[in-house]
Amino acid sequence: MSSASPARRTVLTAAGATPAALALAACGGSPEDGGAPAEKEQQDTGPEGTQRPEEGTGDVLVEASDVPEGGGTILQEEKVVVTQPSAGDFKAFSAVCQHQGCLVSSVADGTINCACHGSKYAIADGSVTQGPASRALPGVDVSVTDGAIRRK
Numbered sequence: 586m587s588s589a590s591p592a593r594r595t596v597l598t599a600a601g602a603t604p605a606a607l608a609l610a611a612c613g614g615s616p617e618d619g620g621a622p623a624e625k626e627q628q629d630t631g632p633e634g635t636q637r638p639e640e641g642t643g644d645v646l647v648e649a650s651d652v653p654e655g656g657g658t659i660l661q662e663e664k665v666v667v668t669q670p671s672a673g674d675f676k677a678f679s680a681v682c683q684h685q686g687c688l689v690s691s692v693a694d695g696t697i698n699c700a701c702h703g704s705k706y707a708i709a710d711g712s713v714t715q716g717p718a719s720r721a722l723p724g725v726d727v728s729v730t731d732g733a734i735r736r737k
Contacts, residue, residue: 643728643735649675650732657692657708664688665725666697667734668708675734678711678722689722697722 647667652658652675657668659680666680666689678697680689687701696705696714704718711722726737 643737645733645735646677646727647734648732649729649734652734655695655708657697659689659692661688665736666692666722667727668692668697670695670709673729675727675729676709676711677725677727677734677736678706679725681722682718683713683720683722684716684718 646660646663646665647658649669652667652669654669654672657666659666661680664680665677667675667677669675680697681687682689682699682701682704684699684702684704687699689697689706690700691698692708695708697708697711698705699718702717703715704713705715706712706718706722707714711724713719713721727734728737729735
């Protein structure tokens with residue numbers, strides 16, 4: 586019976602390799618792995634071939650008119666809080682509290698507030714104004730284009 590085992594292993598190994606080989610052949614691959622080169626779109630590039638971001642092309646997070654002056658708006662799905670410390674000055678931060686990972690729950694009286702353990706962050710720069718959190722909220726790059734706050 587031991588003479589049948591190598592043949593069986595060979596068959597199983599070959600059968601297992603066939604779907605992977607077919608998948609690789611169907612995908613075409615890239616020049617680096619020996620496959621056909623993929624067609625590339627013409628892109629506007631910056632120095633040393635880096636792609637230059639187009640102004641206003643990022644995902645719209647919220648309309649600027651929906652962010653109150655002196656306050657902010659929490660976008661739970663995106664886990665981002667957008668604030669407007671003064672008229673027309675928009676900031677964005679991670680909405681994940683740096684203490685234990687809860688989502689912040691409100692923006693009031695100049696702070697971004699976490700109801701889980703009471704941490705508070707400044708709406709202007711995300712710095713901690715009240716613990717137990719000891720680290721600032723990480724910033725999120727945004728721009729304002731056509732009345733919308735967009736992720737860069």
